[in-house]
Amino acid sequence: MAYLRTLPPTVPNHPRQTLAKLAAILGLCGIGAALPLLTSEGQVSSMRPVAPSLAQLATPPELRLPVSLANGTDIEPPRGQSGYSQLTIANGNDVDAVAKLVDAASGQTLRVVYVQAHKTVVLENLGAGTRLLKFALGTDWDAQQQQFRRLRTVLAFSEPLEFVVQRDDTSEYWKTYEVTLHPVLHGQAQTEPIPEDEF
Structure with a gap:
């Protein structure tokens, strides 16, 4: 019908x-x-x-892409004694990172390096000593303020890294580390949030 x-x-x-x-x-x-x-x-x-x-009439806000430095860029010139130790830093996060290596005894910053999202950086020629590893995660790097503009998180590894040299009659053996800035299954290193003024 x-x-x-x-x-x-x-x-x-x-x-x-x-x-x-x-x-x-x-x-x-x-x-x-x-x-x-x-x-x-x-x-x-x-x-x-x-x-x-x-x-x-009101104009729309200016649109721009977030700033991201090249992977492995040194934010500050390397400092401290050189050696043969290495530190491999893998960032499996969806945001960029800045890793900071600090001498535990003096508090001097030895290396500050930019690690892009899903990229790896190898720090070479590191001298012996006890080091603290801190890192900041975020997007849109501000070169003047030396920090991320958005999604900023600051953390530190709970345990220091011991870069030691072992010697025998004929050779020297330098310590190397591999760390990830993202959680991994069966990972041994622990991280904890820290205040921004301690980064």
């Missing part, structure tokens, strides 16, 4: 209504000067636009 629906007849707009709608639309768009408007009594009125020109 078919159904037939009857629609009500359309009523053409009154000229005054059409002019009023047009003036309202143009006024909200901020186009043109004051427009004449006929009232229901037939008197001429005027309608001021929201903005007298398009130049005065």
